[in-house]
Amino acid sequence: MIRLEEVSKIYRMGENEVRAIDGITLEIREKEMAAIIGQSGSGKSTCMNIIGCLDVPTDGKYYLQGRDIGCLKDDELAEIRNKTLGFIFQQYNLIPKLNVLENVELPLVYQGVPEKQRIEIAMDALKRVGIEEKRNNVPSQLSGGQQQRVAIARALAGSPPVILADEPTGALDTKTGREVLDFLQKLNEEGNTVILITHDMGVAERAKRIIRISDGKIVSDSGHSVSVSGERKSGYEAERKGSYEF
Amino acid sequence: MNFKQSFKLAVKSLKSSKMRAFLTMLGIIIGVASVIILVSLMNGLSNEMTSRFEDMGTNTITVNVMGRGTNRSLSVQDMEKLIEENSAYLEQYSPRINASVTVKYETTSVDTTANGVNENYDKMQNIAVPEGRFVQFIDCERRQKVCVIGTYLAQKLFGGMNPVGEHLKINGSAYTVVGVLEEKADSEESSADDIIYIPYTTATRLTGNASIGSYYITAADTDEIETAVAIIKSKLYSVFGDEDAYRVTSMSEMIDMVDEMTGSIALVLVGIAGISLVVGGIGIMNIMLVSVTERTREIGIRKSLGAKRKDIMRQFIIEAATTSSAGGVVGIIFGIAAAYVAGILMDMSVAPSWNAVLIAFSVSVAIGMIFGYFPANKAAKMNPIDALRYD
Numbered sequence: 001m002i003r004l005e006e007v008s009k010i011y012r013m014g015e016n017e018v019r020a021i022d023g024i025t026l027e028i029r030e031k032e033m034a035a036i037i038g039q040s041g042s043g044k045s046t047c048m049n050i051i052g053c054l055d056v057p058t059d060g061k062y063y064l065q066g067r068d069i070g071c072l073k074d075d076e077l078a079e080i081r082n083k084t085l086g087f088i089f090q091q092y093n094l095i096p097k098l099n100v101l102e103n104v105e106l107p108l109v110y111q112g113v114p115e116k117q118r119i120e121i122a123m124d125a126l127k128r129v130g131i132e133e134k135r136n137n138v139p140s141q142l143s144g145g146q147q148q149r150v151a152i153a154r155a156l157a158g159s160p161p162v163i164l165a166d167e168p169t170g171a172l173d174t175k176t177g178r179e180v181l182d183f184l185q186k187l188n189e190e191g192n193t194v195i196l197i198t199h200d201m202g203v204a205e206r207a208k209r210i211i212r213i214s215d216g217k218i219v220s221d222s223g224h225s226v227s228v229s230g231e232r233k234s235g236y237e238a239e240r241k242g243s244y245e246f
Numbered sequence: 247m248n249f250k251q252s253f254k255l256a257v258k259s260l261k262s263s264k265m266r267a268f269l270t271m272l273g274i275i276i277g278v279a280s281v282i283i284l285v286s287l288m289n290g291l292s293n294e295m296t297s298r299f300e301d302m303g304t305n306t307i308t309v310n311v312m313g314r315g316t317n318r319s320l321s322v323q324d325m326e327k328l329i330e331e332n333s334a335y336l337e338q339y340s341p342r343i344n345a346s347v348t349v350k351y352e353t354t355s356v357d358t359t360a361n362g363v364n365e366n367y368d369k370m371q372n373i374a375v376p377e378g379r380f381v382q383f384i385d386c387e388r389r390q391k392v393c394v395i396g397t398y399l400a401q402k403l404f405g406g407m408n409p410v411g412e413h414l415k416i417n418g419s420a421y422t423v424v425g426v427l428e429e430k431a432d433s434e435e436s437s438a439d440d441i442i443y444i445p446y447t448t449a450t451r452l453t454g455n456a457s458i459g460s461y462y463i464t465a466a467d468t469d470e471i472e473t474a475v476a477i478i479k480s481k482l483y484s485v486f487g488d489e490d491a492y493r494v495t496s497m498s499e500m501i502d503m504v505d506e507m508t509g510s511i512a513l514v515l516v517g518i519a520g521i522s523l524v525v526g527g528i529g530i531m532n533i534m535l536v537s538v539t540e541r542t543r544e545i546g547i548r549k550s551l552g553a554k555r556k557d558i559m560r561q562f563i564i565e566a567a568t569t570s571s572a573g574g575v576v577g578i579i580f581g582i583a584a585a586y587v588a589g590i591l592m593d594m595s596v597a598p599s600w601n602a603v604l605i606a607f608s609v610s611v612a613i614g615m616i617f618g619y620f621p622a623n624k625a626a627k628m629n630p631i632d633a634l635r636y637d
Binding site: 049052054055074075078079081082083087089093094095097106107109110111112154158 | 248251258259262543544546547548549550551552553554555556557630631634
């Protein structure tokens, strides 16, 4: 599903070279729920940007569903983000001018789905997160938890196989954060590949697989939680690579 | 993302900041309105002048004789002979002698223009005389002191009374009023109704100058005016032997000249007004650039959700075009209204043209698209991560 091979991202700031991520090799299988954990500045965000096709690696290869992402044009990347990936951000990133329904419709708009069908699909997504009665409100009229649910509905609307959640609980209180994580787990059980980016071990533990990043390198990986055939492995019997110390 | 979606979004974002939208549009509104006002007024002016010339008959040819040396005029006999010899092209003629005169009846006196003409003049110029008659052959032959007056003079001098048969004094000598002309222009002072016709033979006495300076000639066929002009010119050349001694102008030529003149004046004025359209366009570009910066995060979100370059591009260009075309519509309405008000204030006739409206509208849309292109391109090229991180 997702395969990174010796991927590096180097930013040049004047004379200095900053290696945000440095030679990461990683494979995430279909239907896996993986958490990438690291301190701020560890390179986890860059990692997420590359996995999310928002950025391209300086070195190395990134294959998503077998396609080499490195050699794609801007518009091709946009299409992959549109059809394959669903983003959930820490800051929700809803468009303030648009109401809830219009926000959820956006990925479908860019897929070119006709209006009537679009509303249907968006309403379904809103029902799944249980916020359909707020469809005509604008984001500023909602609480943080509600906004994050709208963002999840938006990520689901395009029915992408991969959900990328960047610190999804970072701006929420513990209780709502827990609800959001429950929902992500449910999505994973329903067959979505879920990748969680976080600095919080408590959040990361919700995932069946934990990948720890520090200084742009993977320092530990609890191993695949899904076999090549797609069969789920239970918690501690997961394939282990490296140590399980954090 | 389709057109309808982008348009809805554009309207939404204009509505969300009305004051800014209005100020942005102001440049376009002023530009479009001034183009419409100028075109309407110039059109009105041109129509008015053309219709005045057309009243005189489009087949009319004017001959002005300045003369050369001792030979200062072309006699009526010569002119008559010329017409008879070329009856296939030339139909009728009338001398025309203008004199500024003072007309007096009892104690009221009025300054006006007397025109010395012959019996053909009323037919040539489509002049109707509902009361009494026009100047006749016998009047010219016998140098009768008769006159036909316009409605302005009839009202001014005679009030409600029928002037036909009354006597008035032109520069001190007594004339009999034999007819009153049909009203042509509201009977106002110095309009087409402020006029008096007398026999040309009488007029030469009045001016104290026996030579006739100008003639009106009608061509037999409107399509053959140029031939008619050429015939007259060759005759005059044979008499005077100098092209500067006379001037022959056909009315259609005059109309063309007027059209050309007002047309080029209009073009210059519209060009000047057009500058404000360009300034308006720059205003739109400026605001769109601000808007792109303000909405960097939105652009990032849209890109992360799969918006392609052309989607973002279209959104911003349509927004700019919507702003400028809304300005264009307001400008057109405002311009037409202002043109009528200006027409009333300056006592000019106003003729807004659909062409001008259509061109003004399409120019305003085009300006939005052209000046929106640069900001839209800037938005479309944004890197999604940088845009997402932007605060």
